[in-house]
Amino acid sequence: MYRSHNCGELRINDINKEITLAGWVQKSRDKGFMVWVDLRDRYGITQLIFDESRSDAALMQLAKSLGREFVIQVKGTVIERESKNTVIPTGDIEVLVKELTILNTSIVPPFTIEDDTDGGEDIRMKYRYLDIRRNPVRNSLLFRHKVTQEVRNYLSNLDFCEVETPYLIKSTPEGARDFVVPSRMNPGQFYALPQSPQTFKQLLMVAGMDRYFQIVKCFRDEDLRADRQPEFTQIDCEMSFIDQEDILDVFEGLTRHLLKKIHQIEIDKFPRMTFEEAMRKYGNDKPDIRFGMEFGELNNVAQHKEFSVFNSAELVVGIAVPNAAAYTRKQIDELIEWVKRPQVGASGMVYCKCEEDGSYKSSVDKFYDQDDLANWAQITGAQKGDLILILSGPANKTRAQLSALRMELGNRLGLRKPHEFAPLWVVDFPLLEWDEETERYHAMHHPFTSPKPEDIHLLDSEPGNVRANAYDLVLNGNEIGGGSIRIHDKETQALMFRHLGFTAEEAQEQFGFLMNAFQYGAPPHGGLAFGLDRLTAILGGQETIRDFIAFPKNNAGRDVMIDAPSIIATTQLDELSIALNVK
Known part of the structure; x- marks a missing residue:
């Protein structure tokens, strides 16, 4: 047994206990006749003491050899600390060490592993495994775990079933750029990594699963900023036999649940605002109403x-x-x-x-x-x-x-107070938006979004005025979730594809599997997806998401720790039937 306790749990009522601890050397202070060592693990810090009058010479010599980030195990007795530290929970006690084992040594870290580090962002991302040892980053990851756990509890208690969907799927022309994966067994053909599990969760509704969720990794090959990464995590949900009010009610409940469990905050009102009103009053579709x-x-x-x-x-x-x-x-x-x-x-x-x-x-x-x-x-x-x-x-x-x-x-x-929370539903988005570059309409959300029934007659004459059965949940000026009531019949879906510029043949080639499924009794359905990275950051009082992701990419989409993306061997390219033409 490497440890009987962790470094954050010993208290004054543990005095005289014989214990075993293991962890990393945060720092040591050598006064010649006495050495103090701060021992750190995920749970906290415990001070160790080595004393010439109570420790033998070999033990004192070994203690004096300890460097920062050495991994050690100690056995000793819990004693009351003479000079107490009120800043840490273990500050009333220290451990008088009787045995010391060096489990591993460490070279000098490239930055100090403390809350207020001297390491810049680039160097900390290169040595992310060291950065995670610092309280702010580690606590952000633990906070993310807590949020995720509460999401699973809430949805599971409402009969949602977690179902995994594929990561290797078909590339589609709508939305952001896909990350593509070559198929060795099918030369010249490619999978795409999913931008969302959209079509699969709709197929699960056709399959009768009724209430689905998944905490799922998604991928978009797009330009980055502080709140965006090439790979990100969604809380993806879909429900059958519902209307918009049902969905808004469930996810208002989820947001209330998270705020109460995590911050002990009660939110009574989730005001609603149309897209047109949001643009007129605030100039964007995710206004901060704090x-x-x-x-x-x-x-x-x-x-x-x-x-x-x-x-x-x-x-x-x-x-x-x-x-x-x-x-x-x-x-x-x-x-x-x-x-x-x-x-x-x-x-x-x-x-x-x-x-x-x-x-x-x-x-x-x-x-x-x-x-x-x-x-x-x-x-x-x-x-x-x-x-x-x-x-x-x-x-x-x-x-x-x-x-x-x-x-x-x-x-x-x-x-914009970070621990003041003001949610808002933005509803009645335009179904389509005009793209000046391609000179055609694109789906504002995605091509499976249902138009408002009363606006369908405008598709031919005034397509820009057709409203969608779509809604976004905004929190503190950030869109944390969005969704829609879906099209669930083949005829309406074919009409939508036609207005997006697809020929009947193109629609069948790209999305025939979905339209075919609609012929087998697709129920009315809709859903919503929360961005877990962004939601967690906002609940944690931050605007940027990187500290809530274990191994994030930088602004260029690179993982500087493992140096990816990278060049692959010519033999691999040959196996994949890929010829590079990089200028």
């Missing part, structure tokens, strides 16, 4: 006043920043430069201060009088002491720019 600053559209009160910038704009829109009228010109200029960054892309910004005396001072006073500015304040909801910030230009682009500014100000003003 704070205000709703958009105010100013076309009617800002145009036709001899200010050509506004007169030529499709949209003039502003927000009221609370208590920011005291901003200096330098602070406002900094915000103007921020929105002009390429990542945001605005050409400029107009501002108006709502002074405490009830007057207004704007950057365009020569074009607008006090009554005009009072109208701006009314529409944006600005109060005395607030600052109105206004952008103008093409409607969609300007909304996106002001949305980015709103979120930035929310961060700067401390309005």
Whole structure:
């Protein structure tokens, strides 16, 4: 037995116990006649003591030889600590060591394995197995385990059955780029790694499984950012004989369950907002409703006043920043430069201060009088002491720019509190969206999403106005889950494919297996998938997901620890009938 206890469990009531511990040397302090060693494992830290008056010379010499990250086993007696440490749970005791065994030595680590490490992100990702020894990363992985465990408990108690679906599937033209896998036994043919188990979970509904879930790895070959990885994990769910209300009710329940179990927080309301309302009020379809600053559209009160910038704009829109009228010109200029960054892309910004005396001072006073500015304040909801910030230009682009500014100000003003949670359902998404590059409509979610029955007649005449039976669950300005009621009959699915530009032959070739299955009595069904990585990060009070993934990729999609992707041998390529043409 390597240990009788772990390094986080010994307490004052364990004094005089003979125990065995094993772990890593966090650090040691050699005072000549006495050596203290902090021994660490996953569960915590216990201080060890070696004392010349109570330890023999050989043991003292061995203790003095210990380096950081040596793996050791000790046997000894629990004693009361003279200088107690109130920061750690084991701080009332220490272990007087009688036997010491070095199980393995360690070279000097490339960074200090402490909460506040001196290692940069690149070096820590290269030595991720060392980074996981640090409390922040290890605790994030333990937190993810807890979330996953609660998800399984909740869904299993509602009769959901966990079913595994294949990882080697057929590539489809919709959605993001697939990762493809060559088939050695079928030269020139390829599998794809699943972007989601979408068609398989629908087939499980045809098969009568009724309630399915899977915590499943998915893959998308797309550009990365802080909350996106090429491989990610979904909580994937599907239900039969339900409507939208049933699904929203189940997953509101799951979200409530997680918040209560993990944070002891009770959430009463899950407000709902249409896609159109979200875009109009917040400029994006995943608004953070923990704070205000709703958009105010100013076309009617800002145009036709001899200010050509506004007169030529499709949209003039502003927000009221609370208590920011005291901003200096330098602070406002900094915000103007921020929105002009390429990542945001605005050409400029107009501002108006709502002074405490009830007057207004704007950057365009020569074009607008006090009554005009009072109208701006009314529409944006600005109060005395607030600052109105206004952008103008093409409607969609300007909304996106002001949305980015709103979120930035929310961060700067401390309005996006990490442990305050505000869920929101966004519903009634467009079924289709126009792609300028391909000059055709694409499914906003996926081609299996059901249109609203009352909008189907618009598919031929006004396809852009057809609403989908789709819904997203937003938490703190992040989409944590999305789903839809699915098409469950062959005729409607064929109609959808036709409007997405598929010929009948192409639809049959790509998705014939699904449409054929619909002929054997497919039930009405729908579902939802949560992004587990993002959900866990948000519940953990973070915006980025990397620390909640054991071995993440970097921004270039590389695993710098194992150096992947990498070149493979020519013999392997020959076996796969692949000829490289890399320039």
